[in-house]
Amino acid sequence: MLDRYARQALFSGIGSKGQAAIMEKTVAIVGCGALGCTSANLLVRSGVKRLRIIDRDYIEESNLQRQLLFDEEDITKNLPKAVAAQRKLQKINSHVVIDATVADLNPSNIETLLEDVHLIIDGVDNFETRFLINDYSVKQGIPWIYGACVGSRGVTMNVVPQRTPCLRCVLENLPPVGTTETCDTEGIIAPIANLIASLQIAEALKILTNNLDALNTGLLTVDLWQNKMTRMDVKGLSGNTDCITCKRRTYEFLSRDKTSLSTILCGRGSVQILHPNGAKLDLANLAERLKRVGGVTHNSFLLRLKLEKYELAVFPDGRSIISGTNDPVVAKGLYAKYIGM
Ligand SMILES: [Zn+2]
Known part of the structure; x- marks a missing residue:
């Protein structure tokens, strides 16, 4: 069994001890679009114990350009993304327990769906759900990794409660609807999604193996068309903000009405x-x-x-x-x- 992970365990940052740690961990991926597909693929190959994929959608033809786990047959079969991803991933690694959850993550189900996980990976396409994840993460002390992309640009940041600022520290309020571009209005090239997901899972491997000193402590922004990569240091934010979530510990998004229908x-x-x-x-x-x-x-x-x-x-x-x-x-x-x- 360890043969499968030999190259990863040979890497000095991980080692056989790190590999053993990875194999004990449960990770949730929320949103199985372009980011989520790549994250899920990398995590299942890395040998986590359990992966929970939560996604509310089904597959459309326009997804195939960048969502690497899906194919035409999945569309013919009308499969939800979580189910199609699970079927494909299970063929890649039969040792990982993969749960497919076809649902919209919201305040009424988040405690159940994310109860027993060690780490949450962001693959969602909206800030409402991200702030909900951020609330839950800070409240329960479970780390999560923010990731987003559109066009040729992407961004990622780690949120490790008690150690780093949270997403609310950095983006104080919800960006008003209509002011953030989406893949549907601006388009997207596949490499940016795969790059951001790869950065997220590199950070995930550090968290899962407790290499916290190696973590990226900034908000990392990449533009593949402009050939730019910038890192905004957010470390200073943790000491001096009056963040509603991680300082005042008010969880606005968790306590929102169960459903806006x-x-x-x-x-x-x-x-x-x-x-x-x-x-x-x-x-x-x-x-x-x-x-x-x-x-x-x-x-x-x-x-x-x-x-x-x-x-x-x-x-x-x-x-x-x-x-x-x-x-x-x-x-x-x-x-x-x-x-x-
Ligand atoms: Zn905060």
Whole structure:
């Protein structure tokens, strides 16, 4: 078994002791898009004990350019990203326990989904979820690694509670909606996502093997088109800020109303609707009921209903992603009409 990890254990920063430590650890990846795919791939190959992949979405053709775990067959099979990633990764390393969780990480489920992890890797596409992770990390003392990218630019930072500033120290408030570019408005080249994820997992290996002195202590920014890499030292921030999260220990995002029932998925022309109490939908029954309304396909993970102007993706817990609109009122109307509350 150790043959598999021989080159990694030979590296002096890790050694056989470090390898043994990695093999005891549970890591969660939140968001399995471009960043999450590469992070998951590297972590599973590194031999962690357990990996939990949390993602709320299914795979679309426009994802294949940069999301390295997915292929055309996954799209034909209508697989959610977490499930497709798990299947592929399990073939790569059958010794790692891989949990696929198809869900939207939010205040009502974060304590359950991240309860027993040693480290959280950011692969999400929005600041609301990042600040939620940041709250949970600081409150529970679990490190997390921020990562984001768009265009040819990317950024990453480690948050190790009690040791480094947290994300709120650096980005005091939520960037107002519409002021941050997204992959859907600005596009993205695959190398930046893979680079940022690689930087995140290099830091992850340091954390998992307790090489904390080797950690990058800054906010690292890279632009692959402008050939620029900058590091903003954030160490000084930890002593003198009045951070609401890590100094005043007020967890705004964790204590937010369990659900704002709808979330506009930025730049995607889609709205996500959560079922108020979580449902247990029988997708086969629902497919039978909806087949007169439009084109329906389904499997045990996901049902898709194609209407003239809209498309509804429905998950067994009652969650739905409604494409073709950015208007929560329209989306809620469609949800009520076709799925019911
Ligand atoms: Zn802070």
